[in-house]
Amino acid sequence: MISYIYTLLPSMADGLIITLEIFFLTLILSIPLGIIVSIGRLSEIKFLFKITEFYIWVMRGTPLMLQIVFIFFGLPIVGIAFDRFTAVLIAFVLNYGAYFGEIFRGGMESIDKGQYEAAKVLGLTSYKTFIRIILPQMFKVVLPSIANEVITLVKDTSLVYVVGIGELLRAGKIASNRDVSLIPLALVGIIYLLLTAIFTEIFNKIEKRYSYYE
Amino acid sequence: MKKKNYFMILLAVLVLSIINLTGCSKERVSNKDSYESLEEKGSIVMGLDDTFAPMGFRDDKGELVGFDVDLAEEVFNRIGFEVEFQPIDWSMKETELNSGNIDVIWNGYSITEERKEKVNFTQAYLKNKQIIITLADSSINNKEDLKGKKVAVQNGSSTLEAINKQPEIVATFEGGEPVLFDTNNEAIMDLEAKRVDAVVSDEVLARYYIKQKNPEEYKVLEDNFGEEEYGIGIRKEDKRLIEEINNTLNEMKKDGSYQKVYEKWFGENK
Structure with missing residues (x-):
């Protein structure tokens, strides 16, 4: 049994690397996108507001799986062709950017008006106010919601099977069908649990560090 | 009221573009035979579901193996193509084929009347x-x-x-x-x-x-x-490719190399 699990590890490791690549790249790219989206959503320029509202509606209103299929299979018809990994990454970043955008918007709206007024009195420009005063406080407020999204993202990475990319869950399915055994799938479950345990712990640490006023 | 109009226009654009897209995809199918461009490249992309043991799957080292994999490698080797194996999701196989991401579907693909409307089949290679x-x-x-x-x-x-x-x-x-x-x-x-x-x-x-x-x-x-019966799925316009594969399969059945691959995977002579 132990020696069997040992033989599974190399292919699981390959799958895990793909899973983590999608995970980290999505996270790194979608958080800045989310900030931009939240600014658009709070903008007083009507056109900008409408565009972001529409974008969020489409991204949250259709399944991520459908978005992946659309970007990979749909766009080549109008002459825009991405390779498999790029297509998946675009879909994930656009999708998670919308969710992060809404989380950040909520965070920004929760910040007291007095903060803006105080910054103005102190003579800060609106750019500086946003970067130095609003963003750090907003970040603190939204941390639990971000942690939630991050955990969801870990599991959502398994959706890339639809374009044939071999991530962790697919590696498990392959081994399960090959060896006529459920052990590979159990192993995959344990790996996902370990991943989420690690990320939960990291976010707990960050939340503690940012709880300086409590 | 104005707001609503704006929204309706956006929705209409979206719906129209989707209709337009599906319209286009049908036209693409009636392309010309791609055999010459395959010959130029010297390689062919074979789509398979890499979870499907024993036809096409991965061994514990992560290498693609299986009856279909061995058979395809030999067939395309004889035709003079290098095979690139592209794992796909089984439910998307015809879409992958017709959008040109893959050139053949070869992975325990049963010949049915319904599928014959979407793709052409080679001769059956396995009962x-x-x-x-x-x-x-x-x-x-x-x-x-x-x-x-x-x-x-x-x-x-x-x-x-x-x-x-x-x-x-x-x-x-x-x-x-x-x-x-x-x-x-x-x-x-x-x-x-x-x-x-x-x-x-x-x-x-x-x-x-x-x-x-x-x-x-x-x-x-x-x-x-x-x-x-299992057959190999090919785009409707690729007539020459079907011919080449059929000829090679016949040749392999005659010289006994097909039977060797069969025995390796199914352990029973046929």
Whole structure:
């Protein structure tokens, strides 16, 4: 049994690397996108507001799986062709950017008006106010919601099977069908649990560090 | 009111563009034969579901192996193409083919009337039966003996469709219907546990499972529940490719190399 699990590890490791690549790249790219989206959503320029509202509606209103299929299979018809990994990454970043955008918007709206007024009195420009005063406080407020999204993202990475990319869950399915055994799938479950345990712990640490006023 | 109009226009644009897209995709299918461009590249992309043992899957080192993989490598080698294996999701196979991401579907692809409308098939290269498996010491020897016995089948499989074409036999099973399992693997495990008396299954899959376990423990009956055939799916316009593959398959059947690949994976001469 132990020696069997040992033989599974190399292919699981390959799958895990793909899973983590999608995970980290999505996270790194979608958080800045989310900030931009939240600014658009709070903008007083009507056109900008409408565009972001529409974008969020489409991204949250259709399944991520459908978005992946659309970007990979749909766009080549109008002459825009991405390779498999790029297509998946675009879909994930656009999708998670919308969710992060809404989380950040909520965070920004929760910040007291007095903060803006105080910054103005102190003579800060609106750019500086946003970067130095609003963003750090907003970040603190939204941390639990971000942690939630991050955990969801870990599991959502398994959706890339639809374009044939071999991530962790697919590696498990392959081994399960090959060896006529459920052990590979159990192993995959344990790996996902370990991943989420690690990320939960990291976010707990960050939340503690940012709880300086409590 | 104005707001609403703006919104409706956006929605209309979205809907129209989707209609437009599907319209275009149909046109793409009527392209010209791609054989020359394949020849130029010297390589061909074969789409397969890499979870499908024993036709195409990955060994514990992560290498693609399987009956279809070995056969395809030999066939395209003889034609003079290098094969690139592209794992795909099985439900997207025809979309992958017609959008040009892959050039052939070759992975235990059963020839059916419905699929013939979307792709062209080469000649059948493997017959697949719905076979009946029992434990080696069972008293069941033919379909009639299944009367009053518990028979297990995979739910949603082509096997289930096949046995339902013979309702008079299904009615004689204990309970008047088969016991359904999610996978063939579970059905065979239940046979081993003696909770069911027989399993009806896809021959290719069943023979692989039996070989993985202990062949001595099982018996495959002469009787079966009908046959189907595996073919290779090709884009409608690629007439030349079908011809080349068919010729090469015939050649391999004649010189015995096909039989070698068959024996390697299914352990029974044919």
